[in-house]
Amino acid sequence: MKVTIRPGDSLQYYSELFDIPFALIDQSNSEINGQPLTAGRNIHIPGYTLHYQSTAPNDTLKKIAKEKRLSVDMLQSVNPSIIADHLPINDTIAIPERVNERILTDFHHYTFDTMINDIQKLTTIYPFITQQVIGHSVMGKDIIEIQVGNGNKQVHLNGSFHANEWITTPVIMRFINEYARALTNNLPLRSLSTLPLLTDTNLSVVPMVNPDGVDLVLNGASAAGNRRRNVLSLNNHDTDFSNWKANIAGVDLNNQYPARRETETARKPDSPQPRDYPGPYPLSEPESMAMATLANTREFSRVSAFHTQGDVIYWGYEGIEPSSAQTIVDEYGRVSGYTPVRYVDNYAGFKDWFIKNYQRPGFTVELGSGVNPLPFTQFDEIYQASLGIMLANLYM
Secondary structure, eight states, X not given: OEEEOOTTOOHXXXXXXXXXXXXXXXXXXXXXTTOOOXXXXXXXXXXXXXXXEEOOXXXXXXXXXXXXXXXXXXXXXXXXXXXXXXXXXXXXXXXXXXXXXXXXXXXXXXXXXXXXXXXXXXXXHOTTSEEEEEEEOTTOOEEEEEEXXXXXXXXEEEEOSSGGGTTXXXXXXXXXXXXXXXXXXXXXXXXXXXXXHHHHEEEEEESOSOHHHHHHHHHXXXXXXXXXXXXXXXTTTOSOOTTOOSOTTSOOGGGXXXXXXXXXXXHSOSSOOXXXXXXXXXXXXXXXXXXXXXXXXXXXXXXXXXXXXXXXXXXXXXXXXXXXXXHHHHXXXXXXXXXXXXXXXXXXXXXXXXXXHHOSOEEEEEESOSSSSOOGGGHHHHHHHHXXXXXXXXXX
16 A cells, blocks of 8 residues: 655655554655655555545545544545645545455466466555566566565575475465465464564565466466477477476476485486476576575575475574474474475485585475375365475574
């Protein structure tokens, strides 16, 4: 929601007027950067939307404010042109409404376009959430990074490296919505106060690393565009793509990283496939390169990659993982019920490369149990287990 700045207004005043923490208003208006407010300009108030109604005979701001349980100044701030005690009949007046409920509700069949629309909803209502394009898929789709918080500790979370593990994306998106809702309504998450998490930590999220593959799994060969014939051929002309893990070019994005990749190339397919092909050379795919570039340009203290399935958390690589990783994974296990597993005979993944390159903690979290692709009926159960991990990622 936007309000028009009046002479004498300040961010602190808006914080008190709308009962929104100052840090959220400050981060929602980063362009101000500590400068005095300029009367007549607009400013963002997070956690609110505007509802419009027509005025009735004898309406006044005071009367409407009482009916809506708002202050007169709240109404005045979003209706700067109204100065009379008596409002013209059938005039339109804006009413600020606090967003109390989660705004993202439909997580089934979660395509790239659905995610983009949901990100737009979140950043509109919660402008302290920011987004940027960190790269593009083979088909040119944006690979989006979301950031929340401005603390010195930088942590990273991602989902949908593998196309048929698309359920990891709506799990992450629901958390971003729940986190923002808790912040603007001064609500706890799992009994945790959320505002200290925001001010201590900068959360980086890439909800969908593999957008082309996700759309292929969910929408079939039509999602492949001019690659339709090729993906059908790689899939043995089967129109069911529900088991497809790779990107649209038939490369497994989580076998792309230079961390014992030679071990994987020796035992994996040597040509494009629906799954497991490591690609012609390390980081050959734009999606895996975008993720490596992101990690290389930031100071992430840890990374966590959400996959499915197994109810386990992999956290080691060649014995070079730092000792702090044990403490973190034990907490992840405690809050989720998942089993920490230090080593697994599988290499060349994003977390392996991160540990190798930076000697910082990296985790592959296998959400849910069963056989991929996991049924959507597991979504709520998976979310509740992963919620503890996502929160621990902020407070650890």
